Structure formats: C-alpha cells, structure tokens
Amino acid sequence: MNALPETPRLEIRNLKRAFDGRAVVDDVSLKIMPGQVTCLLGPSGCGKSTTLRLIAGVEMQDSGTIHVDGNLICDTVTRVPPERREIGLMFQDFALFPHLSVGDNVAYGLRKLPRAERHARAAELLERVSLSQYINAYPHQLSGGEQQRVALARALAPRPKVMLMDEPFSGLDNRLRDGIRDDTLRILKDEDTAVLLVTHEPEEAMRMADEIALMRDGRIVQQGAPYNLYTRPVDLASVSFFSDANVIPATVNGALALTPFGRFLAPGLAEGTPVDIVFRPQHLRIDFDRGGRGPLPTAKDGTPARAKVVRARFMGNESLVEFVLDEGGTTLSATIPNVFLPQPGTVMWLTVPRDRCFVFARSGAAPS
Numbered sequence: 348m349n350a351l352p353e354t355p356r357l358e359i360r361n362l363k364r365a366f367d368g369r370a371v372v373d374d375v376s377l378k379i380m381p382g383q384v385t386c387l388l389g390p391s392g393c394g395k396s397t398t399l400r401l402i403a404g405v406e407m408q409d410s411g412t413i414h415v416d417g418n419l420i421c422d423t424v425t426r427v428p429p430e431r432r433e434i435g436l437m438f439q440d441f442a443l444f445p446h447l448s449v450g451d452n453v454a455y456g457l458r459k460l461p462r463a464e465r466h467a468r469a470a471e472l473l474e475r476v477s478l479s480q481y482i483n484a485y486p487h488q489l490s491g492g493e494q495q496r497v498a499l500a501r502a503l504a505p506r507p508k509v510m511l512m513d514e515p516f517s518g519l520d521n522r523l524r525d526g527i528r529d530d531t532l533r534i535l536k537d538e539d540t541a542v543l544l545v546t547h548e549p550e551e552a553m554r555m556a557d558e559i560a561l562m563r564d565g566r567i568v569q570q571g572a573p574y575n576l577y578t579r580p581v582d583l584a585s586v587s588f589f590s591d592a593n594v595i596p597a598t599v600n601g602a603l604a605l606t607p608f609g610r611f612l613a614p615g616l617a618e619g620t621p622v623d624i625v626f627r628p629q630h631l632r633i634d635f636d637r638g639g640r641g642p643l644p645t646a647k648d649g650t651p652a653r654a655k656v657v658r659a660r661f662m663g664n665e666s667l668v669e670f671v672l673d674e675g676g677t678t679l680s681a682t683i684p685n686v687f688l689p690q691p692g693t694v695m696w697l698t699v700p701r702d703r704c705f706v707f708a709r710s711g712a713a714p715s
C-alpha cells in the first residue's frame with residue numbers, strides 16, 4: 348500500500364504578478380488533486396483571469412512556482428511553453444472554429460495522433476457529451492448549449508491533466524445553465540482531471556466546487572469546502588459576497604460586545620475595539636408583540652429586541668421585511684418563506700440564533 352500522500356495534479360506556490368507596480372496576483376497558492384474542482388471566486392478585477400493566464404503560460408509570473416503532477420513547469424528560470432503544459436483551456440466565448448466540422452473541432456488538438464486514433468477519440472468525446480449525431484455539422488448549426496459541449500469535448504480530447512475554465516457558462520441562457528453545469532461537472536469528474544474554474548457568481552461556485560478559493564484584491568482570503576466558507580466566513584466582505592448581511596455595530600467591553608440582542612462573546616479582541624455582529628436575513632426570527640412583551644430570552648437565541656416594520660415586499664418564493672430596532676435604530680432585514688407582509692409601523696420582536704452570528708472586528712477601525 349502506498350502510504351505517501353497523493354501528489355497534487357496542480358500546485359501553485361506564492362504566485363505574484365504586478366502590472367505598472369500594482370500587484371494583481373499577490374502571493375497566490377493553491378493545490379488541486381486529480382478529479383477535484385476548485386473555483387476561484389471573486390469580484391470583477393480581483394485577478395482571477397490573470398491567475399489562470401499565468402498557469403496556462405500565456406502570461407509570465409514575477410515570482411512563484413507552478414507544478415503539474417509534481418513536475419516544475421514554471422518558475423522564473425524554467426518555463427515549459429503553453430502547448431507542452433498538458434493544460435486544457437475553456438473560455439467564455441467557446442471560440443470554436445467556424446469553418447471546421449464539429450468532429451474536426453474536437454480533433455483539433457490531436458493532430459499528432461494517427462488519423463484513425465484521432466477520429467476515434469473525437470467520436471468518443473462527442474458521445475460523452477451526447478452530440479454524436481452532430482459530428483459532421485458546423486458550429487453555427489448548433490445551439491449555444493451544444494456549442495459549449497463541443498468546446499468541452501475539444502478541450503478534453505488531448506486528455507489534459509488540468510482544465511482551466513474562465514467563466515465558461517456566462518454566455519449561456521439562464522434556463523439552460525444549471526443543466527449544462529451539472530452535465531459538465533459529471534464529464535469533468537469522469538475524466539479525472541484537476542479543474543480550476545473562474546467565476547464571479549457565488550451560486551455557480553457553490554454548485555460546481557469541491558473547494559472554493561475566495562479572491563479579493565489579488566489575494567486568496569479564504570479557501571475551503573463551500574459549506575465551510577458559507578458557515579465560517581472570515582470577514583464581513585466574505586459574508587456579503589455570498590448573501591445579504593445584517594450588521595449591528597458594537598464595541599468590545601470586557602471581552603463582550605453589547606447589542607440590543609444581548610451580549611456577544613468577542614474573544615481575543617482588545618477593549619474598545621469596534622466590532623460588527625453579522626448575520627444573514629434568513630436567520631432573523633420574528634415574533635408578534637403580546638401586550639408589550641416578546642418571547643423570553645434563551646441561551647441559544649439571546650435577548651429578543653423590539654423593532655418596527657419599515658416595509659415589506661413580496662419577492663416570489665419569500666417575503667423581504669425590513670425593520671428598525673427601537674434600541675440603536677439599526678435597520679435589519681428578514682427573509683420569510685411565502686407571503687408575510689405586515690403593515691409598516693407594526694411592532695414585532697426579533698431574535699437571532701447565536702450560532703448564526705459572526706463577530707468581526709470592524710475593518711480599518713482601531714480600538715477607541
């Protein structure tokens with residue numbers, strides 16, 4: 348039995364790239380195992396595509412290393428050219444060759460193989476993406492979703508060790524997208540390549556990724572399974588990237604932060620540090636006012652806080668209700684399943700389970 352840990356299919360270490368003195372990729376490290384999908388997730392301009400271009404070899408890093416299956420393919424001295432990196436690429440505009448048939452598009456990267464083998468591999472991949480019947484058709488005769496599958500088959504044909512995908516689904520019709528994502532994921536898993544997929548859409552990353560690397564201003568700020576990123580975010584910006592967030596400002600006093608919902612533990616934060624108590628709208632619970640009282644405080648949910656409805660809107664599957672807290676005047680939102688549209692001014696009591704709240708030192712703020 349081999350007791351050695353598996354070698355990552357792709358490993359990048361401390362990758363850096365600056366343009367005009369500005370670090371666009373700033374000390375990025377990642378490991379992806381065979382058959383694993385990692386999503387590089389972040390807002391526009393945070394350096395995702397540049398990271399992909401460095402790995403593909405079409406851009407050169409200032410420092411850092413790239414290994415595929417443990418072999419160095421690029422540092423500042425060694426540089427394996429893009430076509431010899433065994434890395435497949437798939438971008439937003441599928442860039443199929445319009446003058447080549449679907450079969451020839453898929454076989455394009457196999458020019459070194461004998462004709463019969465080339466043909467067999469192209470046919471096998473078209474079968475895999477359920478497009479065998481289009482082998483002699485031309486790209487313009489296919490729908491957007493079908494073209495996307497041809498592009499996938501073409502990228503996979505040379506059996507790349509790593510697949511780099513830059514927003515591969517963003518050109519597709521919304522209604523098709525989920526099905527195509529699921530099909531693509533299944534095919535990628537069958538091929539056992541390591542996939543690095545760039546997206547700015549959290550839902551796409553949650554749907555596709557075994558692991559998400561959350562990127563901001565050129566750096567990876569958090570990395571892990573989607574569940575861990577969602578339930579244990581590192582800061583307010585990470586919460587807000589995945590969903591709306593309620594924020595209650597407070598200040599640390601004796602290792603506690605006092606809020607209208609009671610005291611929150613603020614371990615490790617200096618006295619006087621401004622903090623934000625953060626939670627998602629779906630975790631705010633509401634109760635009706637009963638003769639000026641709300642529910643009793645509990646260890647799990649803390650102290651109920653009295654609030655008034657500001658407005659309520661029907662959103663389809665849920666209702667969005669906005670409140671203003673009596674104490675402190677903070678505005679909070681709640682999402683409630685189905686139809687719940689209380690009148691503005693209605694008094695209600697709000698609670699939020701403690702285990703759904705995050706306590707973060709306010710970014711850029713020093714203890715007062």
Ligand SMILES: Nc1ncnc2c1ncn2[C@@H]1O[C@H](COP(=O)(O)OP(=O)(O)OP(=O)(O)O)[C@@H](O)[C@H]1O
Pocket residue numbers: 366367371389390391392393394395396397398547
């Ligand atoms: N060749 C270049 N020269 C100068 N600046 C560049 C170059 N390539 C990228 N940049 C800058 O680097 C930053 C990051 O770009 P990049 O395309 O990597 O971001 P991104 O996260 O992929 O964004 P998007 O999702 O919008 O494509 C941007 O501000 C961009 O203008």
